[in-house]
Amino acid sequence: MKKLWCHVFAVLIFCSSLTAQPARTKSLRNASYNIKVTLNAQKKQLSGTEIITWKNITSKPATDIRLHLYMNAFKNNYSTFLKEAGGSLKLLSKKERWGWIKIRKITDSYNNNLTDKLKFIHPDDNNSEDRTVAVVKLARPVLPGRKIILNIDFTTQLPAIYARTGYYKNFFMIAQWFPKLGVFQKNGEWNCHQFHRNSEFFSDYGIYDVTVNVPAEFKVAGTGNIVSEVKKGLTKTVVFHAEDIHDFAWTASPDFLIKEINYRGTNIKLVYEKDHSSSVKRTFTAVKHAMDFFNSWAGPYPYKNLTILHPPTGAFRAGGMEYPQFITAGTFWNIPANLRFTELVTVHEFGHQYWYGMVGNNEFEEAWLDEGINSYFESKIMDKYYGEESSIINLKFLKVGEIVNARNTYIGNTRRDKTLRPSWTYTGGGYSIFSYQKPVLMLKTLENIIGTDLMQKIFRTYFEQWKFRHPGTENFIEIVNKVTGKDYNWFFDQFLKNSLELDYKVASVTSKKMPKPDGIFSDSTKKKLKKNSDLYYSVVKIHRKGEAVMPVDVLIVFDNSDSLRYKWDGKERWKKYTFIRDNKILYAEVDPQNKLLLDSNFTNNSRFTEKNRKATTFFSISLICFYQNLIQILSFIA
Numbered sequence: 208m209k210k211l212w213c214h215v216f217a218v219l220i221f222c223s224s225l226t227a228q229p230a231r232t233k234s235l236r237n238a239s240y241n242i243k244v245t246l247n248a249q250k251k252q253l254s255g256t257e258i259i260t261w262k263n264i265t266s267k268p269a270t271d272i273r274l275h276l277y278m279n280a281f282k283n284n285y286s287t288f289l290k291e292a293g294g295s296l297k298l299l300s301k302k303e304r305w306g307w308i309k310i311r312k313i314t315d316s317y318n319n320n321l322t323d324k325l326k327f328i329h330p331d332d333n334n335s336e337d338r339t340v341a342v343v344k345l346a347r348p349v350l351p352g353r354k355i356i357l358n359i360d361f362t363t364q365l366p367a368i369y370a371r372t373g374y375y376k377n378f379f380m381i382a383q384w385f386p387k388l389g390v391f392q393k394n395g396e397w398n399c400h401q402f403h404r405n406s407e408f409f410s411d412y413g414i415y416d417v418t419v420n421v422p423a424e425f426k427v428a429g430t431g432n433i434v435s436e437v438k439k440g441l442t443k444t445v446v447f448h449a450e451d452i453h454d455f456a457w458t459a460s461p462d463f464l465i466k467e468i469n470y471r472g473t474n475i476k477l478v479y480e481k482d483h484s485s486s487v488k489r490t491f492t493a494v495k496h497a498m499d500f501f502n503s504w505a506g507p508y509p510y511k512n513l514t515i516l517h518p519p520t521g522a523f524r525a526g527g528m529e530y531p532q533f534i535t536a537g538t539f540w541n542i543p544a545n546l547r548f549t550e551l552v553t554v555h556e557f558g559h560q561y562w563y564g565m566v567g568n569n570e571f572e573e574a575w576l577d578e579g580i581n582s583y584f585e586s587k588i589m590d591k592y593y594g595e596e597s598s599i600i601n602l603k604f605l606k607v608g609e610i611v612n613a614r615n616t617y618i619g620n621t622r623r624d625k626t627l628r629p630s631w632t633y634t635g636g637g638y639s640i641f642s643y644q645k646p647v648l649m650l651k652t653l654e655n656i657i658g659t660d661l662m663q664k665i666f667r668t669y670f671e672q673w674k675f676r677h678p679g680t681e682n683f684i685e686i687v688n689k690v691t692g693k694d695y696n697w698f699f700d701q702f703l704k705n706s707l708e709l710d711y712k713v714a715s716v717t718s719k720k721m722p723k724p725d726g727i728f729s730d731s732t733k734k735k736l737k738k739n740s741d742l743y744y745s746v747v748k749i750h751r752k753g754e755a756v757m758p759v760d761v762l763i764v765f766d767n768s769d770s771l772r773y774k775w776d777g778k779e780r781w782k783k784y785t786f787i788r789d790n791k792i793l794y795a796e797v798d799p800q801n802k803l804l805l806d807s808n809f810t811n812n813s814r815f816t817e818k819n820r821k822a823t824t825f826f827s828i829s830l831i832c833f834y835q836n837l838i839q840i841l842s843f844i845a
Contacts (some may be wrong), residue, residue, distance in 0.1 A: 234412030267395030277383035291404035306366030375522035403631035429457025452531035529559030579646025708753035
């Protein structure tokens with residue numbers, strides 16, 4: 208689930224006033240595609256032509272163009288993608304399982320043949336065997352504000368299902384299948400990265416007209432609206448049209464079942480096979496929940512079409528991916544209703560229609576802006592409609608919610624890496640932890656600090672301002688600061704741009720009986736001492752163990768049920784609270800409402816006085832603390 212600054216003046220105006228930048232109802236449509244392709248189901252091969260109409264919307268001339276050739280990631284095990292995939296190479300070990308894409312011919316609108324001008328480049332490493340990025344030297348520069356039309360003939364060999372694309376028997380999931388432009392940036396350079404294992408996509412918006420020819424018995428679904436569908440002999444021709452999108456994917460199989468509903472003015476098409484029939488109702492319910500929530504928290508879904516695919520059981524690797532107006536979900540035969548994986552993946556992938564689809568951040572370089580924000584929305588939707596404690600799993604003996612799941616992934620890895628970095632530079636599971644799970648906890652912590660109403664306003668503003676644009680991290684932070692009226696750079700500096708650990712601990716709690724008064728006292732003190740036969744000197748020490756700093760609440764409860772609550776700025780390493788009272792302290796707790804979900808250790812957030820450990824009250828309260836942390840601890844150990 209990661210920069211193009213096309214609109215210099217708009218960005219400058221935005222920095223001074225959010226309302227000054229007009230919202231877009233459609234994109235600039237500067238990268239449009241007209242594609243005609245034929246599927247050879249026996250050879251698992253595509254043969255096609257495409258016309259790319261590209262407009263230079265920067266102030267710099269373009270002397271070349273750069274193309275993504277994603278399917279070459281599956282050409283051999285020396286590609287950047289498969290080298291980074293490591294142990295998964297055996298899935299493509301047979302010769303017939305490999306995939307590739309070849310440009311047979313490329314010409315421009317001036318009838319210049321540019322085929323010999325195509326060269327493969329490796330912008331991210333020195334892997335000479337990677338063929339996923341090509342540069343083509345143009346016969347003449349494309350000046351600012353001018354257009355170029357490229358005519359390309361290509362052949363794509365589909366691999367066995369792998370990384371959300373390919374074939375399984377007579378099922379075809381066709382994604383990242385055509386030569387596709389990178390993004391030309393305002394600095395006059397192309398943003399066109401190699402296809403990495405831990406990275407997705409970044410493209411400009413346009414209009415897509417796609418014609419696919421398939422065997423007559425095949426059913427076809429995909430991005431956009433089906434304009435026409437005509438059978439002729441042994442073949443079928445299906446024509447798609449879609450506007451204001453930046454990618455196109457489709458699927459085909461003779462075994463598909465299709466059900467359709469209309470919700471909020473959108474025709475929702477569910478494509479599946481017979482053994483997944485039990486998930487139809489659940490899938491429609493989940494996507495309705497997601498559409499309702501996004502309508503409130505971001506804005507209306509503007510497209511008239513949405514296609515959801517449940518891949519066949521043997522093609523599960525095609526599931527869990529997003530494309531404009533088309534998502535691949537995933538389910539199993541008769542999956543129990545209290546295991547909500549079908550709902551979770553449906554909600555998550557629909558969310559990408561907003562964060563990646565309409566708000567088009569750079570998934571290569573700033574993946575948290577789509578995967579992290581989208582995972583935060585996923586958690587809120589699942590918690591709202593399926594219960595906070597059991598939004599993922601709701602068994603009698605095990606209940607797992609979104610936030611617990613995110614913390615289980617993040618705890619123990621807090622210092623491992625930072626979130627704001629190119630997605631392919633993570634090691635191990637760092638991409639998942641810091642692009643998905645940590646941003647969930649970060650955004651939920653921010654919501655706990657500023658309140659839900661302001662958080663909702665932030666995302667409605669962000670969506671409205673950056674719909675059909677390419678925002679970066681600083682644009683999001685600017686909106687947070689504008690909407691809240693406060694500077695939250697300190698927050699993002701710590702948890703987004705750095706890997707500081709947050710951990711506040713109740714270090715000690717003591718209550719000692721004071722000695723009988725002896726000596727010379729003032730008259731007022733004498734009266735107080737006569738009135739109180741027993742006084743206790745109590746001390747609570749709070750320790751900031753981590754390097755991160757956050758404002759934090761401190762709760763102190765006495766054995767007569769009196770309580771005191773303090774707000775501490777959390778900056779010093781230590782904070783001490785002292786009391787002389789006729790009641791002893793029962794316990795102290797830092798962050799009693801668990802607002803700081805980034806805190807790496809909830810188990811040290813509370814502490815009782817030693818002498819109260821055998822009290823009945825202690826057990827009742829400590830059980831609450833124990834229950835809150837049990838799942839987290841066990842999951843982490845496991």
